[in-house]
Amino acid sequence: MNQPLLHVMIPAYGKSPYLRQTLESAVKHLPLEVPITVIEDPSIDSNIENLVREFSRVQYLKNNERLGIGGNFNKSIELSTGVFTQICGSDDIFLDDPLKEFDTEKLSQSDIAAIGLDVEVINENGKIVKTLPDLVKRTLRPSLKKITIFQNNKIFSNLMLGDWLYFPAILWKTDTLKQTKFDGNFHTAMDLDVFIRLLSSDQKIAFIKSKVLGYRRHSHSASSLYAKSIGRFDEEFLCHKNALEIARRKNWKTGAILAQLALTVRLHAIMQSFLMVFSSPSSALKVLVKALSPIR
Secondary structure (H helix, E strand, C coil), rough: CCCCCEEEEEEEEECCCCHHHHHHHHHCCCCCCCCCCEEEEECCCCCHHHCCCCCCEEEEEECCCCCCHHHHHHHHHHHHHCCCCEECCCCCCCCCCCCCCCCCCHCCCCEEEEEEEEEEEEECCCCCCCCHHHHHHHHHHHCCCCCEEEHHHHHHHHHHCCCCCCCHHEEEHHHHHHCCCCCCCCCCCHHHHHHHHHHHCEEEEEEEEEEEEECCCCCHHHHHHCCCCCCHHHHHHHHHHHHHHHHHHHHCCCHHHHHHHHHHHCCCCCHHHHHCCCCCHHHHHHHHHHHHHHCC
């Protein structure tokens, strides 16, 4: 049996109110040769198994114990049968086939470890929205061809300006990620951490300019709940510190400067500190101090 080019893994936890929409869109848009698996992290009051059983094409798996976000992502990679693995959120929806514009000749190079795809940002009701974070991401995005394979030093510098890629819209090279692994100490910056480590080991990042995923922003998502916490900025500054060490080792001078400046992270932290002044003055001060502290 031939190995599938792509395996879509959908980690799920808790009530997952949008999971039905995710599965309906996956079954509709993904080719039959693309396996779809929901992998549940054990939780109370979950109806995930019963829901998944309604979709005969979708495989259901459940972890024996709670692994957390990073652990469940690593489990998804470990169990994937595809050359590439897409880890789709249980609240996102497919708009098209991720492999529709896939150029096997260009993108099957052994050193391509991650392929980004384009998204539409949607809200709780599935309506397309334009939020400030997404406008910033769009501004930071470099000029793209239909298929772009980035030079490592250039995409590194670009990501140090700001991470404009969307985690659920990434095709990860399965065998490479089995070695690299997601770091469970990260939450919102988990993908940036992986990108930095992949680039440090001379792996490449590519992009297909094709909108295939509806990336849902809503107030109850894990990323939204964590976005305003101090931990988010701790993660991002740690990523930049690690990136600075790599850039110096690689002699990527522009990347080193941008890693140290961390402009978008600092601006976001300063803005967030002002928003927190009245609700949590001590937290606001901590975020502001972090925003103004040098990265060495």
